[in-house]
Amino acid sequence: MPQQKSTKLSGTANAVLGLLSFGEELSGYDLKKWADHSLSLFFWSPASSQIYAELRRLEAPGYVTSRQVPQDDLRNKRVYRITDAGREQLITWLETEAIGSPVLKHPVLMRVWLGHLIESDRLREVIEEHRDRTAARLEDLHRDLDIVAARENWAYPELIIRWSERYYEAERDNAEQLLRELDAVERAPASNGASI
Amino acid sequence: MPQQKSTKLSGTANAVLGLLSFGEELSGYDLKKWADHSLSLFFWSPASSQIYAELRRLEAPGYVTSRQVPQDDLRNKRVYRITDAGREQLITWLETEAIGSPVLKHPVLMRVWLGHLIESDRLREVIEEHRDRTAARLEDLHRDLDIVAARENWAYPELIIRWSERYYEAERDNAEQLLRELDAVERAPASNGASI
């Protein structure tokens, strides 16, 4: 086994390893979809092209193994499985990697922040859309919960989904509250000079 | 004025322009600190080196102007001010740039997700630390609110801080709830096989 000096893996590489750490054999394609539903809740969902790249990067030092799956059709499909070395690498990463503070990139709030440059009806519209998308996402999430809860050994992912439900509820409520406060600001005695 | 074809600005460049859109003359150094307190709430805080780079990139097409400020000492300080063209650019960006969904990068949740690879006491510790840091951050934020509320024309940034307060409160409560659910999971009839 080619156990060369581990050239430090990126966060994304470890995230992919994490996806595989639940024990299933998955293809790059599977991983992408899987990532869209789980990873995206607290990390982000890497582009498919990167997932394939990471898989190759993980296979070289032996953190994953792959095999070609014979399909009934002519398509070729390659599935990956985590190795003991891979699991160990992931554990070490979790232990040693510094835990930074959460980072939020929120395009809607960016617009609110720059509210003095946006027509106020448009701003309200953006927030309302966000609130509605959040509510919709919440329903999807609830469906995911049922799926995950049915599985054995998925207690921790279930906690993530429960957490995310609370998170999205708060997001929805915060948007609602924001709309109320926006009303107050805009009917206030012209304190915001540059406002449109 | 060198109004060349605008080579599309990055999100960060527009964020810096946003910081300047409140009308003050600011140095790169100021902008960095300013960003740490406001931008970081809903975007992220760029490295200082990048702020300086963006400023140069913004000055070339005339979105900002700068002037050297004579100090009493020998240090040289350059302050930047947004131009009309800059304000227009920012407005256009806000109107045309697609509003993506929020992205959250949350190292603590990543650990929860991979709870089956972490010693359970350690996991609990990580969450508790996160809860406490969040609570501390909440107090800082409350101080920022007073500062911003005292200013004229800062109604929108004030909304952001209010939103962030609610956000951090939810984060703190979610962490607390997570700890309770973690108890339940770990005293449960061994459903999580690979657990340590």
Next chain:
DNA sequence: GGGAGCATGTAACGGGTTACATGATTGG
């Protein structure tokens, strides 16, 4: 005297995205 903060950068690097390419199968 020395450390913290002020102030501005450069160079190298890597990580990740977008856009594109290819081709097969399934379902309406």
Next chain:
DNA sequence: CCAATCATGTAACCCGTTACATGCTCCC
């Protein structure tokens, strides 16, 4: 038959970080 989905990648590019360099001044 056409769109959607399955499935895997390559190449170009940019964005942003890290690490470093420089030198001042204020305050203990």
